[in-house]
Amino acid sequence: MAQGATQGREPGTPRLSLQGVTKRFTRPGGEQSVALNNISLACEDRTFVAIVGPSGCGKTTLLRVANGLIRPEEGQVRLGGKAPRPGPEAGFVFQSFRLIPWLTVRRNIEFALEELPLSAAERKERALHYLDLVGLARVEGSYPAQLSGGMRQRVALARALAVEPMILLMDEPFASLDAQTRELMQMELMAIWQRNRALVLFVTHSVDEALVLADRVVLMGGGQVLDDIEVPLPRPRFGEEVRASAAFLELRAYLWGRIRDLVLSDPASDFYGRDPAAAQKEASA
Amino acid sequence: MDSRALSERTWLVALARVGFVGLLLLLWWIASLSVSRNLIPAPSETWAAAQRLFAEGRLQSALLESLTIYGSGYGLAILVAIPLGLLMGAVRLLGRVLDIFVYALSATPRVAFIPLIIVLLGLGFEAKTFIVFLGAVMPIIINTYAGVLQADEELVEMARSTGAGRFRIFARIVLPGAMPYVIVGLRLGATIGLINTVVAELYTAVAGLGGLLSIYGNTFRMAEYFVVVLTLAAIGVVVTELLRLVESRLARWKKDL
Numbered sequence: 001m002a003q004g005a006t007q008g009r010e011p012g013t014p015r016l017s018l019q020g021v022t023k024r025f026t027r028p029g030g031e032q033s034v035a036l037n038n039i040s041l042a043c044e045d046r047t048f049v050a051i052v053g054p055s056g057c058g059k060t061t062l063l064r065v066a067n068g069l070i071r072p073e074e075g076q077v078r079l080g081g082k083a084p085r086p087g088p089e090a091g092f093v094f095q096s097f098r099l100i101p102w103l104t105v106r107r108n109i110e111f112a113l114e115e116l117p118l119s120a121a122e123r124k125e126r127a128l129h130y131l132d133l134v135g136l137a138r139v140e141g142s143y144p145a146q147l148s149g150g151m152r153q154r155v156a157l158a159r160a161l162a163v164e165p166m167i168l169l170m171d172e173p174f175a176s177l178d179a180q181t182r183e184l185m186q187m188e189l190m191a192i193w194q195r196n197r198a199l200v201l202f203v204t205h206s207v208d209e210a211l212v213l214a215d216r217v218v219l220m221g222g223g224q225v226l227d228d229i230e231v232p233l234p235r236p237r238f239g240e241e242v243r244a245s246a247a248f249l250e251l252r253a254y255l256w257g258r259i260r261d262l263v264l265s266d267p268a269s270d271f272y273g274r275d276p277a278a279a280q281k282e283a284s285a
Numbered sequence: 286m287d288s289r290a291l292s293e294r295t296w297l298v299a300l301a302r303v304g305f306v307g308l309l310l311l312l313w314w315i316a317s318l319s320v321s322r323n324l325i326p327a328p329s330e331t332w333a334a335a336q337r338l339f340a341e342g343r344l345q346s347a348l349l350e351s352l353t354i355y356g357s358g359y360g361l362a363i364l365v366a367i368p369l370g371l372l373m374g375a376v377r378l379l380g381r382v383l384d385i386f387v388y389a390l391s392a393t394p395r396v397a398f399i400p401l402i403i404v405l406l407g408l409g410f411e412a413k414t415f416i417v418f419l420g421a422v423m424p425i426i427i428n429t430y431a432g433v434l435q436a437d438e439e440l441v442e443m444a445r446s447t448g449a450g451r452f453r454i455f456a457r458i459v460l461p462g463a464m465p466y467v468i469v470g471l472r473l474g475a476t477i478g479l480i481n482t483v484v485a486e487l488y489t490a491v492a493g494l495g496g497l498l499s500i501y502g503n504t505f506r507m508a509e510y511f512v513v514v515l516t517l518a519a520i521g522v523v524v525t526e527l528l529r530l531v532e533s534r535l536a537r538w539k540k541d542l
Binding site: 069 | 442443447448449458461
């Protein structure tokens with residue numbers, strides 16, 4: 001997955017860098033909204049970066065800017081020293097899986113490999129290898145409709161890994177899974193990542209998920225980076241001893257508090273100007 | 286649902302359909318007894334008429350004539366409509382310019398064009414084929430166009446993220462995604478095409494199954510008339526069932542295990 005780790009860039013420069021990046025969208029009513037507001041961020045190789053923040057803070061846009069799906073109006077994006085172009089340099093995992101329903105599991109993965117200089121036989125071999133990695137080689141001939149949600153997302157993960165990208169972009173990948181499947185997927189992702197480290201940008205709504213997985217948690221709000229925290233917890237973090245530790249709880253409480261304040265102070269939010277906690281206190285007083 | 290329960294149900298449906306045909310025959314027979322004999326022939330008389338027409342070879346030659354017109358008009362419609370619908374969907378500007386005209390033309394009763402077609406193309410094969418073509422082409426264009434416009438934006442973005450270019454996205458994501466719509470269009474086109482085959486045979490040079498309808502209808506030979514009607518119904522059933530078969534072959538991936 002860390003293929004070409006040094007190609008095309010000076011030693012010491014970060015794998016991914018954003019400098020003064022601004023991206024605006026025009027809403028259907030003609031009103032302008034800013035998804036990314038003069039944002040700067042640098043990410044090193046072999047790092048798991050989680051991005052958290054309230055809905056509409058620009059997290060998803062950040063991922064799309066990082067692989068060139070969206071071009072910003074201002075600023076500079078560099079992936080491996082070059083302006084990013086959509087392609088096998090980045091593997092993308094989406095919340096809604098996005099498997100092609102009329103292709104079998106194996107052909108779904110082969111589809112993503114078609115931009116690489118591989119023969120059909122090599123594509124097949126590589127697809128099977130990565131299916132095996134996520135434990136799904138036995139369903140290679142099934143169609144996505146025949147799989148459970150967790151299996152579909154493992155196929156999507158295998159598809160992103162199979163291009164052996166320099167960066168893995170994950171957009172709330174486990175948000176539509178049930179709690180148990182979600183935790184198992186987190187463990188699976190960690191096991192794969194620790195064997196084969198690449199730079200991961202992982203967008204999530206869940207502070208817990210960010211703290212369990214990431215080396216670094218980036219808090220976004222209003223299209224800007226508001227905080228950037230190194231997570232000092234020992235790995236693995238799935239056991240209760242880590243999750244119940246003072247350091248974990250302190251970070252969790254801090255991030256929760258920041259996100260809550262952002263939601264309550266955002267005029268576009270449904271909860272603007274309301275404080276459910278204060279209202280509850282008042283009611284019980 | 287497991288496959289055994291499914292196949293049991295398929296058998297049940299087949300059996301119930303046979304039963305329904307029996308019920309229709311019974312109702313037909315009762316109707317033939319209660320209504321004046323000259324208007325509704327009994328099933329047995331109709332069967333005798335069918336054998337007679339078949340022995341004379343009239344049914345076969347009319348059937349061949351009608352199927353040639355139907356096949357040519359419908360085939361031409363497919364060849365024109367699918368590429369045009371795809372093009373209208375792929376090139377948004379072209380689609381937006383043309384779609385209003387396609388909708389307008391498809392809302393106009395095509396029978397209105399028959400006098401003009403006769404003037405331009407005469408009463409023979411060309412005119413008849415064109416009338417069938419004109420009926421079948423619109424639903425295929427409209428549905429193909431709609432299928433392309435309904436392309437799954439999320440899948441398109443996924444394909445784009447893998448580096449796929451516009452052509453590969455169209456061929457591998459948009460086109461297969463549009464197939465269910467195309468099939469619906471083909472089914473509607475097949476039905477309208479068959480109707481227009483008969484209309485063409487009634488309004489231009491009287492020939493084929495439509496011609497037999499008009500001859501037997503005008504001379505009150507109701508048993509023969511019913512044979513022709515049933516033959517037309519059979520063509521409709523065969524064509525739509527064939528398209529259903531194609532559809533289920535294409536949609537194998539939709540089925541659960």
